[in-house]
Amino acid sequence: MLSAVVMMPFMILFEMYSVPLWLNLFLGQTIGSMIFFKIDKWIFGNKEAHAIEDEFNATKEAIRHH
Numbered sequence: 001m002l003s004a005v006v007m008m009p010f011m012i013l014f015e016m017y018s019v020p021l022w023l024n025l026f027l028g029q030t031i032g033s034m035i036f037f038k039i040d041k042w043i044f045g046n047k048e049a050h051a052i053e054d055e056f057n058a059t060k061e062a063i064r065h066h
Contacts, residue, residue, distance in 0.1 A: 007032040 007028040014024040 003032050003036065006035055 010031050011024055011028040014027055019027070
């Protein structure tokens with residue numbers, strides 16, 4: 001639901017300029033994803049990146065020991 005609120009102002013703007021629906025949806029989704037990427041990065045910071053790196057290293061170690 002929140003994503004619709006974020007995308008809607010851009011989609012309304014594109015509709016005012018008579019952008020075709022397929023392009024309007026694509027641009028709205030793209031802009032919305034960029035905004036949410038920044039928000040997620042701000043919320044999670046480097047914690048998520050470190051968690052993924054730790055999981056990768058643990059998998060690599062497990063494979064090496066077999």
